[in-house]
Amino acid sequence: MFEPVLLKNLDRPDAHRLAAYEATGGYRGLARALKEHTPDEVIGIVKAANLRGRGGAGFPTGMKWGFVPKAPGRPKYLCCNADEGEPGTFKDRIIMERDPHQLIEGMAISAYAIGAATAYVYIRGEYVKAIRTLGAAIGEARDKGYLGQNILGSGFDFEMHIHEGAGAYICGEETAMLDSLEGKRAQPRLKPPFPAVEGLYASPTVVNNVETLACVPHILTRGDDWFRDIGPEKSPGPKLYCLSGQVRKPGLYELPMGISLGELVEEHAGGPLSGRRIKAVIPGGVSAPVIPAEGLGVAMDFDSLAAAGSMLGSAGVIVIDDSTCMVKVATRIIEFFHHESCGKCTPCREGLNWVVKVLRRIEAGRGAPDDLDQLRDLCKGIFGNTFCALGDGAAMGLRAALEHYGDEFAAHIDRQKCPFH
Amino acid sequence: MSPPSDMRAEIEAAAARYPDRRSAIMPALLIAQRLHGHLPGQVLEEVADILGVERIWVYELATFYTLFHTEPVGRYHLQLCDNVSCMLCGSEALLAHIETVLGIGKGETTADGLFTLSTVECLGACEMAPVMQVGDDYHGALDIARLDALLTRLRAEAGAAAGATEMAGE
Numbered sequence: 001m002f003e004p005v006l007l008k009n010l011d012r013p014d015a016h017r018l019a020a021y022e023a024t025g026g027y028r029g030l031a032r033a034l035k036e037h038t039p040d041e042v043i044g045i046v047k048a049a050n051l052r053g054r055g056g057a058g059f060p061t062g063m064k065w066g067f068v069p070k071a072p073g074r075p076k077y078l079c080c081n082a083d084e085g086e087p088g089t090f091k092d093r094i095i096m097e098r099d100p101h102q103l104i105e106g107m108a109i110s111a112y113a114i115g116a117a118t119a120y121v122y123i124r125g126e127y128v129k130a131i132r133t134l135g136a137a138i139g140e141a142r143d144k145g146y147l148g149q150n151i152l153g154s155g156f157d158f159e160m161h162i163h164e165g166a167g168a169y170i171c172g173e174e175t176a177m178l179d180s181l182e183g184k185r186a187q188p189r190l191k192p193p194f195p196a197v198e199g200l201y202a203s204p205t206v207v208n209n210v211e212t213l214a215c216v217p218h219i220l221t222r223g224d225d226w227f228r229d230i231g232p233e234k235s236p237g238p239k240l241y242c243l244s245g246q247v248r249k250p251g252l253y254e255l256p257m258g259i260s261l262g263e264l265v266e267e268h269a270g271g272p273l274s275g276r277r278i279k280a281v282i283p284g285g286v287s288a289p290v291i292p293a294e295g296l297g298v299a300m301d302f303d304s305l306a307a308a309g310s311m312l313g314s315a316g317v318i319v320i321d322d323s324t325c326m327v328k329v330a331t332r333i334i335e336f337f338h339h340e341s342c343g344k345c346t347p348c349r350e351g352l353n354w355v356v357k358v359l360r361r362i363e364a365g366r367g368a369p370d371d372l373d374q375l376r377d378l379c380k381g382i383f384g385n386t387f388c389a390l391g392d393g394a395a396m397g398l399r400a401a402l403e404h405y406g407d408e409f410a411a412h413i414d415r416q417k418c419p420f421h
Numbered sequence: 422m423s424p425p426s427d428m429r430a431e432i433e434a435a436a437a438r439y440p441d442r443r444s445a446i447m448p449a450l451l452i453a454q455r456l457h458g459h460l461p462g463q464v465l466e467e468v469a470d471i472l473g474v475e476r477i478w479v480y481e482l483a484t485f486y487t488l489f490h491t492e493p494v495g496r497y498h499l500q501l502c503d504n505v506s507c508m509l510c511g512s513e514a515l516l517a518h519i520e521t522v523l524g525i526g527k528g529e530t531t532a533d534g535l536f537t538l539s540t541v542e543c544l545g546a547c548e549m550a551p552v553m554q555v556g557d558d559y560h561g562a563l564d565i566a567r568l569d570a571l572l573t574r575l576r577a578e579a580g581a582a583a584g585a586t587e588m589a590g591e
Contacts, residue, residue, distance in 0.1 A: 087504040087543035125451065125488045126544055128557040161438040164451055167487030169542065183443035183478065185485040201440060244506040244547030251548045286505055316547070318506055332505055336542055 002230065004254040005218045005238055006211070009099050016133050018140040021101035027146055029220030033109045034154040042113040046216065049224035050236050054091075055081055055172070055209030056284070056313045058235070058302035061216075065206055067196035068114045074203040078111045078119035078160075081177055082210045085124060085169040086285030087336060088316025091240040092210035094252050096123070096130035099214075100137040104160070106213035108146060109220060111158045114206050119160040122177050125167060135162055169340035173388045174207040175199075176342065187344045188388035211240055231257030235301035239315060243269040246276065247319040258304070262296035265319055276321040280404070284313025286333045287393030289400030290320075309400065325420035326405040327412055330398055331359040337394035348391035351382040355398065367413035375402060428456055432471050442472045446482050450489055459490040487541070495530040495537035497575050500554040503540040506547035511564070515551055516540060518565055522572065535579055536572075 009015040009024055021027070033042050047062030068076055080103065084092040095103060107119050123131050138160060141147045149157050168186040171177040175189035178200050199205025215237060219227050228236045239257040241264055244250045248270030255268065261283055265271065272278045280290045283300065289310040291298060298308045305312045320329060338352035355378050358371050368374075375398065383395035402409060411419050431452045436445035449468045450460060457464050460483050469476040483489045499519060503512045516527075519538055523531055530537040546552045549561025553568075560571055 084545050085543065088506055088547055089543075090545045090547055093545050124545065126554060129559075163438075163444075164448060165486075166447055166451065166482075166489055168485070180447070181444060182441065183446040183474075183482070185481055242547065244550055245509045250550070282505070318509070318547075320509060324509060329505060329508075332503075332508055336504060339542060 002238070002256050005222075006095065006102065006214055006240060007099075007252065007254040010094075015099050016097070016101075016137060018101060018137065018144060021099070025221060026101050026217070027105055029217035030105050030108050030112075030146060031152055032220050033112055034152050034156055039113045039115060042109060042220070045224050046113070046219060049219045049227040050234070051212065051215055051219065051227065052235060052237075052302060053209055054211035054215070054240070054315075056086065056287070056311075058312065061208060061212055064196060064208070065110065065114050067194065068204045068206060069197065070115075075118065075201075076114055076116040077200045077203055077205040078107060078114060078116040079174075079177065079181065079200060079205060079207045080107060080119065080121040080210060080213055081172065081174060081207055082121050082123040082127075082130070083165050083168075083171040083177060084127075084210070084314075085172050085340075086287060086314040086316055087333075088242060088244055088282065088285045088318040089314040090242050090244075091252055091315070093127055093130050095210055095214050095240075096127070096134045098133075100130075100134040101141065102214040102217060103134070103210055104137055104141050104146070106216035107160055108151065108158055109216050110206065110208065110213060111160075112156050114204075116206070117157050117159065119158070120163045120181055120200075121160060122163045122165055122171065122181060124165040124171075131162060131164060138162070168342070169336075170342040170388075170390060173390065176388070177207065178205065185342070187342045190387075231259075232299065232301050232303070235303055235312075239300070241268075241300065242314070242316045243319070244317070245319040246273055246278075246321040246324065247271070248273060258299045258301040260296070261291065261298050261300055261317070264300060264317065265296065269317075269319070272319070272321050276323060278319060279322045279324065280320045280326065282316070282318040282320070282397075284311050285316035286318070286336060286397060287311070287389075288313040288316075289396050290326075290329075290404060292404045323420070325363070325418055326401055326408050327359065327363045327418065328420070330401040330405075331356070331363050333397055334359055334394060337390060341390060345387040345391070347382045347385040348387070348394075351378055351391065352394055354378055355382075355394075362409060362412045363418055365412065365415070365417040367409075367416070369413060371413060372402065372406065372409055428453060428467075429471050432468065436472060443474055443478060445472055446474060446479055447486070450479070450483055454489060459493050461491065465491075493530075496535050496579055497555050498537045498539065500539050500541045500544075502542070502544045502546075502550070502552045502554075504543040506543070507551040510550040512540075512551040514565070515553070515563055515568055518568060519572075522569070535576065 014020040043065045051061040052058040171186045173188045176186040180186040195205040241253045278293050302312045338356045341348045343349050379395040379399050382391045432449040435448040453464050465479045469479040551563050552561045
């Protein structure tokens, strides 16, 4: 029987307060890390748990921490990416609004492991409530000695600050976020060097997602084998799934990694709206290629979704029913990517502009017979040729829409109108 | 326009969190925008001077990030999400309704300066789609009736504030 940990306190009225967090075992993971383990042992435990990054890429967290050079020298930084801009995703906001001490404790443990004395939480500026709640929680933690000088008598000093973002999806890309933190326009950097070697202020830096860091205290208190035993061996742990769109019970669900997409949508989120059938599901935010209703048996973990031609991404699960035009959905998604393109590289900046124009004319009933070939060519020109993953995500999503719903696109062009209007 | 007296102090407090003052440009712009409502050129220069950084660094951030406004916005900035989840839950009808009721299109402000209308990309609250942000607050699970009630409440709130100012002035 799966027991939720990340959302276990959600129904408690004061879950965001320190007292409530401590009452359910909060900060015991930090105490254990500081008193019973060396930093290297903490990295070893997180590696053994096989925690993989919940921001979307699924990179092994312990390995990332292990890349930080051990030698003294430049200060090391920990950054939490809480810019949560992937459409369909809201899990990090809810952690920060409702149970923020999990994140603070996870960051303190992570900072101890990598030898960082300073951390920044980069939160999107729209998240006013999360910024206030996390800010108050940081104050409580500092007053109680979980942050600041000589934490719990261990000699470990650690301070964390909130940095408010100002509206740029590209900050989900870690090096763009680092440039933004340095007071520049958010544009991705060339890699290597990777942030672990040369990140914020050219210092060794770890960038982790909110949910990833929130898992860390539970791994310390319950053990790496507890975590590893949940879900698939190569992609284990509890997972937050964000359900939205045309579904009966949208919301945030904590379930094991590897649950089937169909079970998630039909059983947990209540299935389609009355009188409707599910047509397609986007499983991991709009960067993740769409999965048609026939494919809902796929397991929700990094490897299974990759094998199915999509990705777990941010686990932003968007349900689309049979009343919806897929050309319209595809157009809106590409408009989003075009709007958020940072402008640094040509295939993304210009290519998406072109794709938007073609999609809009198809949806408006003015598509030309060779427009679908045109779109496929544009995808080819963008995919693999952009500076960062933003362009790739856009092209992958459009390719999948053309592959699975090519008939709908063609019908728009043949009839010179949207069949759904 | 002289900067509010506490703007410098707030910006200095923000700058203390970073080893490099350039990092404080973004927080400084947010502080300045909260105090001034938007970010005219004079305020951008003031921010650059307080931080002692190049003016171009300040301008480029003010024009790159979507939450910064270099032009005035209305008292209530209606920011309706029209990304996929909200679109699937009816944001288009809400947008059309606002445009009809207020007589403005996207990017426009009502003649009385009360409302500016924008559509925005995903607000990260898709569980309560369709969602609109007004000021610091999210308003979710919107339909036409809830939207009308919200607009009525905002109008009344603005009217009451104006009334209070008049009373105080008498």
